[in-house]
Amino acid sequence: MDRLRLDSPDRRTAWKEEKERKLAKLKQLRAERENRRRKQLEKEAQEAAVRASSVPRDDQDLDKMLSSLGVAPVSEVLSSMSSMSSEPGGDHSGSPDKSLEANSTASPRTPSKKQPQLSVVSVQATNIPPRETVTYAKGVQTSGSGDGHGYYEDWWRPRKAEEEDNSLTMLDTPPIYGGGHNRHLPPGILPTGMPTVQDVKPALATEAEKKVEEEKPQPPRELSDEEKQMLMMTEEFHSFFDRSTRILERALAEDANIFVDYSHDYEEDGEANESGGIKLSLNRWFYDERWSRNRCITCMDWSPQYPELLVASYNNNEDSPHDPDGVALVWNTKFKKDTPEYIFHCQSPVMSATFARFHPNLIIGGTYSGQIVLWDNRSQKRTPVQRSPLSASAHTHPVYCMKVVGTQNAHNLISVSTDGKMCSWSLDMLSQPQESMELQHKQSRAVAVTCMAFPHGDVNNFIVGSEEGAVFTACRHGSKAGIVDAYEGHQGPVTGISTHSTPGPIDFSHLFLTSSIDWTVKLWSVKETKPLYSFEDNGDYVYEVAWSPIHPALFTTVDGSGRIDLWNLNQDTEVPTASTVVEGSPALNRVSWTNSGQQITVGDDMGKIWIYDVGEQLALPRADDWARLVHTMGELKNNQADDDQSTRHYDSSFSSLTSLSSSPLR
Amino acid sequence: MSAEVEETLKRIQSHKGVVGVIVVNAEGIPIKSTLDNPTTIQYTGLISGLTDKARSVVRDLDPTNDLTFLRVRSKKHEIMIAPDKEYMLIVVQNTNE
Numbered sequence: 001m002d003r004l005r006l007d008s009p010d011r012r013t014a015w016k017e018e019k020e021r022k023l024a025k026l027k028q029l030r031a032e033r034e035n036r037r038r039k040q041l042e043k044e045a046q047e048a049a050v051r052a053s054s055v056p057r058d059d060q061d062l063d064k065m066l067s068s069l070g071v072a073p074v075s076e077v078l079s080s081m082s083s084m085s086s087e088p089g090g091d092h093s094g095s096p097d098k099s100l101e102a103n104s105t106a107s108p109r110t111p112s113k114k115q116p117q118l119s120v121v122s123v124q125a126t127n128i129p130p131r132e133t134v135t136y137a138k139g140v141q142t143s144g145s146g147d148g149h150g151y152y153e154d155w156w157r158p159r160k161a162e163e164e165d166n167s168l169t170m171l172d173t174p175p176i177y178g179g180g181h182n183r184h185l186p187p188g189i190l191p192t193g194m195p196t197v198q199d200v201k202p203a204l205a206t207e208a209e210k211k212v213e214e215e216k217p218q219p220p221r222e223l224s225d226e227e228k229q230m231l232m233m234t235e236e237f238h239s240f241f242d243r244s245t246r247i248l249e250r251a252l253a254e255d256a257n258i259f260v261d262y263s264h265d266y267e268e269d270g271e272a273n274e275s276g277g278i279k280l281s282l283n284r285w286f287y288d289e290r291w292s293r294n295r296c297i298t299c300m301d302w303s304p305q306y307p308e309l310l311v312a313s314y315n316n317n318e319d320s321p322h323d324p325d326g327v328a329l330v331w332n333t334k335f336k337k338d339t340p341e342y343i344f345h346c347q348s349p350v351m352s353a354t355f356a357r358f359h360p361n362l363i364i365g366g367t368y369s370g371q372i373v374l375w376d377n378r379s380q381k382r383t384p385v386q387r388s389p390l391s392a393s394a395h396t397h398p399v400y401c402m403k404v405v406g407t408q409n410a411h412n413l414i415s416v417s418t419d420g421k422m423c424s425w426s427l428d429m430l431s432q433p434q435e436s437m438e439l440q441h442k443q444s445r446a447v448a449v450t451c452m453a454f455p456h457g458d459v460n461n462f463i464v465g466s467e468e469g470a471v472f473t474a475c476r477h478g479s480k481a482g483i484v485d486a487y488e489g490h491q492g493p494v495t496g497i498s499t500h501s502t503p504g505p506i507d508f509s510h511l512f513l514t515s516s517i518d519w520t521v522k523l524w525s526v527k528e529t530k531p532l533y534s535f536e537d538n539g540d541y542v543y544e545v546a547w548s549p550i551h552p553a554l555f556t557t558v559d560g561s562g563r564i565d566l567w568n569l570n571q572d573t574e575v576p577t578a579s580t581v582v583e584g585s586p587a588l589n590r591v592s593w594t595n596s597g598q599q600i601t602v603g604d605d606m607g608k609i610w611i612y613d614v615g616e617q618l619a620l621p622r623a624d625d626w627a628r629l630v631h632t633m634g635e636l637k638n639n640q641a642d643d644d645q646s647t648r649h650y651d652s653s654f655s656s657l658t659s660l661s662s663s664p665l666r
Numbered sequence: 667m668s669a670e671v672e673e674t675l676k677r678i679q680s681h682k683g684v685v686g687v688i689v690v691n692a693e694g695i696p697i698k699s700t701l702d703n704p705t706t707i708q709y710t711g712l713i714s715g716l717t718d719k720a721r722s723v724v725r726d727l728d729p730t731n732d733l734t735f736l737r738v739r740s741k742k743h744e745i746m747i748a749p750d751k752e753y754m755l756i757v758v759q760n761t762n763e
Contacts, residue, residue: 228697232668236752237697241689244748244755245674247735251746252681252759339677 253336279578279615280566283599286312286331286609288340294319295327297603299352300592305360307595308334309341312609313353313365326350328365328375333594333611344375346384356427357404358411364427366399366415372430388430395421401452405459414476416464420446424476439464439474441483447472450493455526456501456509463512463526465494471514473526487524489531492517496544502552506626511633513555515542521557523636533636535567537575543589550597551621553629558588558602566600566618570628573636578618582610675700683760685743690714690754697753713756717749 231237286292295314303309309330316325324345332341348367356362356374363375365384372394373384388394395417402415404427412434413425420440423433439447448467455461460478465471469490472483493516500511510526519538522531540560548554553569557576562585565576582588586604593600598619602610678687679700686701686709694714699706721733736747739761748755 229668231691231697232671238671240750240753241671241674241755244750244753245678248746248748248755248757249678249681251735251737252678252684252757 249337249339250335253338279618280564280580280600281613281615282583283611283613284336284338285611286310286329286338286340287607288329288343291327291329291340291343291345292607293317295607296605297590297607297609298350299354300590300601300603300609301354302592302595303355303360304357308332309355310601310609311353311355311363312603313350314607315351316349326365326367326373328353328363330363330377331609333599342377344382344384346373346387351398351400352402354402354404356413358408359427362427364402364404364413366395366402366417368398370395370397370399370417372399372402372413372415372425374427374430386430388425389432391432393432393436394423395419397421400450401464403452403454405454414452414462416449416452418448418450418467420449422449422474422476437476437481439472439483441470441472441486447483450495451497453497453499453512455499455512458509463497463499465497465514465516467493469493469516469518471497471524485526485529487529487531489522489524489534490514490516490518490520492541495542496546498545498547498555500547500552502547502549502621504552504621504626506552506630508552508626508629508633513545513547515545515557517541519559521545530640532633532640533573535573537565538563543587544591546591546593546600548597548619549593549595551619552626553632554618554621556591556593556600558591560587562586562588562604564588564591564600564602564612566614568618569632570625573632578615580612678757681759685758685760687758688756690756692752692754701758709756709758713745713747714754717747717754721749 292312292314294317297312298315299313301311303311309332311328311330314327314329317323324347326346326349328344328346328350329340330342330344344363344365346365346367348369348371350365350367350373352366354364356364361376361378363377365373365375367373369390371390372388374386375382376385379385390396395415397417397419399415399417402413404411404413406412411427413427414422415425416422416439420438421436422439423436425433439449441447447464447470449464450467451465453463455463460476461473461484462476463471463473469488469492471487471490471494473485473487474483475481494514495517496515498513500508502508511532512524512526513521514524515521519536519540519542521535521538521542523533523535524531535557538557538559540563542557542559545555545557548556551568555567555569557565557567559565562582564580564582566578567573568577571577582602582604584606586606586608588602588604590603591600598614598616600612600614602612604610675687675698678684686699686705688696688701688706688709689698690696690710690713694710696706696710701709716738717733717736720736724731724733733749736749738745738747742761744759744761746757746759
């Protein structure tokens with residue numbers, strides 16, 4: 001700053017002059033302003049005088065302070081306000097101004113208070129409700145497709161479930177309009193039958209019909225393709241579809257011709273008469289293109305709770321390595337629907353399957369890998385819900401035999417694998433067997449078990465057949481746990497065992513049958529180590545044998561050439577009473593009777609299950625069949641004794657045949 | 667999921683004697699049909715009315731009861747109707763092969 005001054009003396013002087021000029025001007029302006037003010041003051045001296053006198057001294061001091069700042073004194077402000085207000089003359093400022101005036105007049109009485117007094121003014125509030133505009137909207141009269149409370153709309157349609165109660169109340173309180181609550185009477189007519197006088201009466205009938213007709217063709221055009229696709233994706237649709245198609249497929253399949261006329265001429269179809277006499281006839285087959293094709297049937301079992309349900313386990317399909325190796329299908333024989341009820345699969349070929357006797361929802365499978373798997377048909381999964389571990393404590397060889405034994409509260413799953421290991425499991429815990437036992441015979445030689453059977457009513461003793469051709473009885477518990485007796489007779493691996501379990505007056509539960517690769521079926525008694533009789537009619541490996549559940553002397557066998565044989569011991573022990581060859585001659589791996597004893601199910605190696613009806617004369621036992629069986633057994637024994645004697649002279653089965661033929665069974 | 671639906675429909679359609687399969691929703695609009703459009707509309711309209719009437723009969727006789735299945739058998743065809751809360755499945759089959 002000093003430098004500036006020093007640098008430019010000219011500027012300094014110029015600046016000074018300018019400053020002086022400005023100051024002079026300011027003074028002039030101030031003087032003029034003050035003159036004006038004084039003039040104003042003089043003009044309204046009277047008005048101001050009152051106020052000025054009323055204004056307390058504090059205010060005058062204030063005025064001085066304010067005026068020094070250049071602000072007009074308070075009185076002037078007030079006067080200016082009043083001057084302003086007097087000119088326009090509005091109501092709003094009038095009242096506060098008056099109050100102010102009142103205050104200012106009152107204030108000399110209370111000089112201490114400088115602020116204006118506030119008083120409570122009662123405000124009168126009036127409430128005017130809005131004007132109700134009454135409008136008629138079409139929506140009130142006719143509702144959309146969902147509501148259904150409309151007067152005319154679809155009065156014949158039944159209401160939804162929530163509105164069901166109305167139907168009962170209609171008797172108590174007749175509705176104002178007949179349409180809404182009533183389901184059958186046309187609008188305007190009370191349930192009592194008397195038509196009521198309604199406002200819109202004349203145009204009723206035609207209008208209703210027209211509206212109905214209008215609405216009828218409209219709905220089908222509403223949905224677009226995309227909407228339909230969307231609808232079909234919903235969960236609801238899928239559950240509905242699953243339910244309905246299941247029922248419908250059964251209904252479709254049952255083509256029970258209820259209009260059959262039995263009184264028509266029988267000569268035309270004389271063949272129909274003989275159907276009652278046919279001994280063994282094909283009823284149907286079960287085959288699933290996707291799951292059972294090219295798979296050998298390894299086991300079949302019937303459900304104890306639902307006699308029409310059959311579980312069949314399948315081997316792997318060599319042609320499709322990507323499909324699961326083990327499949328178990330549950331078939332329903334009651335309905336003609338030919339798709340399985342349930343489909344289950346697992347990673348290892350299933351060698352045996354059984355329904356858990358005391359758990360209707362569980363299906364147990366024994367696999368080639370030695371695992372025991374458990375499927376549950378309540379879950380949506382098709383894979384096992386439980387699996388036994390692949391460990392040395394469980395099985396490490398294929399499990400061909402499984403059975404649930406015991407009672408409701410105390411039952412076990414018994415499984416035997418081909419290494420001779422027998423494990424007893426609890427179905428709740430498949431992580432380890434409850435107990436396990438090695439079936440060994442003579443010098444610790446393990447028995448390779450291929451089939452197993454429990455005699456009727458026995459949970460402790462059981463019979464096993466082995467690969468060496470010997471049959472053993474064994475015991476689970478007790479002092480003689482393990483192999484008890486050996487029954488030698490077969491010359492090849494034993495493929496099937498069946499114990500006699502037919503209830504009747506005489507107990508034959510000591511009898512059992514075995515089938516073997518050596519083309520024979522042998523009849524044994526547990527009391528004797530030598531077979532009672534040998535059935536030699538087959539020309540191929542006999543894969544399984546099964547006693548009839550109702551007939552004491554009837555059993556069936558299947559062999560590798562597709563032949564099913566029915567043997568009745570009371571009729572003939574040398575040739576089967578009935579025999580048939582399955583269409584296509586596949587090798588038949590399994591056979592099983594239905595619980596009724598009137599049908600045979602046969603499983604072949606191509607994945608088909610054949611169901612054959614057994615003629616009634618053959619299937620149903622007569623009362624004397626038990627006694628006759630005793631007689632037959634006696635004769636067989638005699639023949640065997642003769643046989644033994646004759647074999648000393650010449651050794652061949654031919655002699656047994658001749659001796660039998662010489663002494664007829666009857 | 668819809669492939670299963672398609673497959674099942676195809677299976678039913680290929681069943682012996684089946685003329686057509688229609689899936690209808692609660693309002694009477696056909697969702698899926700194997701018949702031509704005018705026939706579908708005709709069937710749907712008539713059968714919806716019939717099903718409603720049948721259902722009302724069942725419920726009137728016993729309010730706790732409900733319609734589960736309806737079969738209409740005529741000389742030439744049999745119409746099987748499986749009604750549900752939201753949808754309805756209709757299958758028409760020839761009788762007397």
